Amino acid sequence: MKIQDVSVYGTGEGFRGRAKPGNSFFADVSFEYSLTRSFVVALDVTYRHTGNTRVTGYNIPVPRGARNRLSIEFDSGYSDALGLAPAIEYSWKSNLGVLLGVRVIPAGRNTAATVSPAVAINMVH
Numbered sequence: 001m002k003i004q005d006v007s008v009y010g011t012g013e014g015f016r017g018r019a020k021p022g023n024s025f026f027a028d029v030s031f032e033y034s035l036t037r038s039f040v041v042a043l044d045v046t047y048r049h050t051g052n053t054r055v056t057g058y059n060i061p062v063p064r065g066a067r068n069r070l071s072i073e074f075d076s077g078y079s080d081a082l083g084l085a086p087a088i089e090y091s092w093k094s095n096l097g098v099l100l101g102v103r104v105i106p107a108g109r110n111t112a113a114t115v116s117p118a119v120a121i122n123m124v125h
Contacts, residue, residue, distance in 0.1 A: 009055050015072070017057015022078065025049045038092065042101070044085040052078050079110035087118060095124040 001019050006012060009019045025048070032042045053076040058069040087101025099120040107113040 003055075003057070009053060009076070010074075011055065011057070011072075012059070014059045014061065015057055016060060017055060017072065020054045022051020022053055022076075024051065038090055038097075040089040040091070042087045042089060042099075044083070044087075044103075046081075046083040046085070048079075048081045048083075050079045052076055077110050079108065081105050081108045081111040085118065089122065091122070097122040 001021070002017075003009060003011060003019050004016055005014065007015070007019070011017070026046070028044060028046045030042065030044045032040055034040050054073075055076075056071075056073045058071055060069070083103055083105040085101055085103040087099050089097050089099040091097030099118070099122055101118040103114075103116045103118060105111065105114045
């Protein structure tokens with residue numbers, strides 16, 4: 001894919017080139033267990049693998065003193081992430097409830113550790 005200037009691939013102002021993103025894979029398995037009629041505990045387990053992205057190109061204008069454009073090439077490397085998302089849901093009516101949980105992704109290969117709270121209203125119509 002053609003890219004120009006600042007991009008999500010780490011290029012800066014004046015960059016001209018191409019990026020070739022790697023393949024991606026994502027899997028998600030969910031478990032739920034009813035403790036009572038109103039309370040349910042849940043767990044999502046996720047796995048994400050993203051292949052290497054190759055970026056090639058050059059910067060414009062040509063740096064002072066250089067005779068030709070300087071070639072730029074770099075690889076992002078692949079990344080892996082395993083995530084766990086435990087939650088509890090409380091339903092005060094058969095069609096209305098609230099879910100409270102958290103998603104935890106420990107640091108992985110080229111992946112930062114994150115903790116994200118989750119709140120959702122579950123309404124069945």
